[in-house]
Amino acid sequence: MSKKEIVYLLSDSVGETAEFVVKAVATQFIRREFEIRQNSYVDKVSDIEDVIVEAKQTNSIIAYTLVIDFLKDYLNRRANEEKILAVDLLHPLMDAFITKFNREPIREPGLMRKLDEHYFQKVEAVEFAVKYDDARDIEGILKADIVLIGVSRTSKTPLSMYLAYKGYKVANIPLVPEVPAPHELFNVPRNRCVGLVITPDKLNAIRKERLKTLGLKPEASYARFERILEELDYAEKVMKQVGCPVINVSNKAIEETANYIIESLNMERSF
Structure with missing residues (x-):
């Protein structure tokens, strides 16, 4: 032996x-x-x-x-x-x-490996959300599982991160009247894009608070009511053009909005 x-x-x-x-x-x-x-x-x-x-x-x-x-x-x-x-x-x-x-x-x-794969999927999704946050890189629009669009302070970034933690690759695009929406946005399947809207009063209050934390005067154009109406009107036109579902986030928690998006996405995939 x-x-x-x-x-x-x-x-x-x-x-x-x-x-x-x-x-x-x-x-x-x-x-x-x-x-x-x-x-x-x-x-x-x-x-x-x-x-x-x-x-x-x-x-x-x-x-x-x-x-x-x-x-x-x-x-x-x-x-x-x-x-x-x-x-x-x-x-x-x-x-x-x-x-x-x-x-x-x-x-x-093999269940342990499946758990590990799920963990790394989350990590990859979070890295994706950071890289393609706030239209830093337009290429993310066509690579994303979900694209969020809306005016500033409609919770696009925290919502992106929450969805990333769930394993979804998310890109978010701010809509500003002076900046044309990227043409890639109109090539995204409508069920993968979600528009976020908010009431003018709520947005006005959020932006004033944001200016205060930055040490700026609340009278700045960013929080001016007329400016907010202009931005929301522009965003609505873009969303109609894209043909995506729209969610009013005025009184919704991040988790509630995210769950609605995930349910809608899964419903579309089941057909």
């Missing part, structure tokens, strides 16, 4: 969990080197049998993270028959969860 010390890793997914645990244990054995042989996406007994045959010829351990019962049972039986040490890295803790919390696992491989 070969004296080489080998740990065979078997997983019905990528096998990162098994590798991490085994390496963490191996580091506790100073001046010893263990060869780790990874076997990912094990989904049939022949995959297990190949490892059993090889492990019989070596000084080895099998460590596994199999959540599918028939594969786990087959491995345990064959390892016992061949007197190979096989270590289940997941099920002692899984059994503890079942006993203590009275819940049954769904036993689906």
Whole structure:
């Protein structure tokens, strides 16, 4: 029998969990080197049998993270028959969860990777929202899952960030009478663009408060009522031209507006 010390890793997914645990244990054995042989996406007994045959010829351990019962049972039986040490890295803790919390696992491989992918999707969406905030880069209009348009202080940026946290790539475009709306906006499918409007009184109050925090006088053109009416009128014309749904955000929380947008988007996708 070969004296080489080998740990065979078997997983019905990528096998990162098994590798991490085994390496963490191996580091506790100073001046010893263990060869780790990874076997990912094990989904049939022949995959297990190949490892059993090889492990019989070596000084080895099998460590596994199999959540599918028939594969786990087959491995345990064959390892016992061949007197190979096989270590289940997941099920002692899984059994503890079942006993203590009275819940049954769904036993689906690869869920951890799916969770990781969802996390990185969120990160990517947040980076997208920052990059394409306030029309900094017009290219974002055609790349976005959702495009928000509206005059200044209609919650476009906080709404973009909230939707990004939900995993949606969002670009937002301010509508200003003196600046023509980018032509890319009119090429966006209407169900991916949302117009945000607000009552003149509410917008006037928000802008005055904004000027105050900036140390500016509330009489500035930015908060002047006539100017606000002009901007809202222009924004309404653009939104009609785009043909997008319009939401009045006057008395809505960010979460409420975001949920409405997500529901509308999902409804359109279902057809």
